[in-house]
Amino acid sequence: SAVISQKPSRDICQRGTSLTIQCQVDSQVTMMFWYRQQPGQSLTLIATANQGSEATYESGFVIDKFPISRPNLTFSTLTVSNMSPEDSSIYLCSVSAGAGVTGELFFGEGSRLTVL
């Protein structure tokens, strides 16, 4: 199993500002995944973050809006840039169980952002 800590747990932000979410894992992992959950919706994958390479973004998400850092095997950050009310969501960090990529995911508790 993996224990994932996310910070902040929640924040209220002003339109036009940027916020960086941190994700710390208690073990080394190859891939980390960032998901967005808009109010009342399911989870949508934003990007996959690999250590030592650029993140891979899903359709509809771009690096300028959601820059990601992955400086080592236990840590990643997601920045939500130039925020608008439409960015109000829960942002979740997750990692795969074990060394493979076909198993279950472990999730952090999420970062709930409200943009005014």
Add this chain to the structure above:
Amino acid sequence: SQQGEEDPQALSIQEGENATMNCSYKTSINNLQWYRQNSGRGLVHLILIRSNEREKHSGRLRVTLDTSKKSSSLLITASRAADTASYFCATRWEYGNKLVFGAGTILRVKS
């Protein structure tokens, strides 16, 4: 999009009753997983069923998979108030590492 559909969208039952949730998906999969989310917090993995499996049990949970119909069901037996949560199915593509989540079912168990 591979995102699947779940039904019902919401389910309200009495404690002690069984709850059944269904999930459909669109493409070939490596495995299908079910997760629970309490009050907008992080997700917790419940059970994983591989594409070559048809049924799996874990405690009060029973999951079935029908790859010919591209569908799965999650049965929670003898439900408890603590089972109140949102339940999501998620599919792992056959040739990728991405996990795609369904729309979810909101379960309310009344005591």
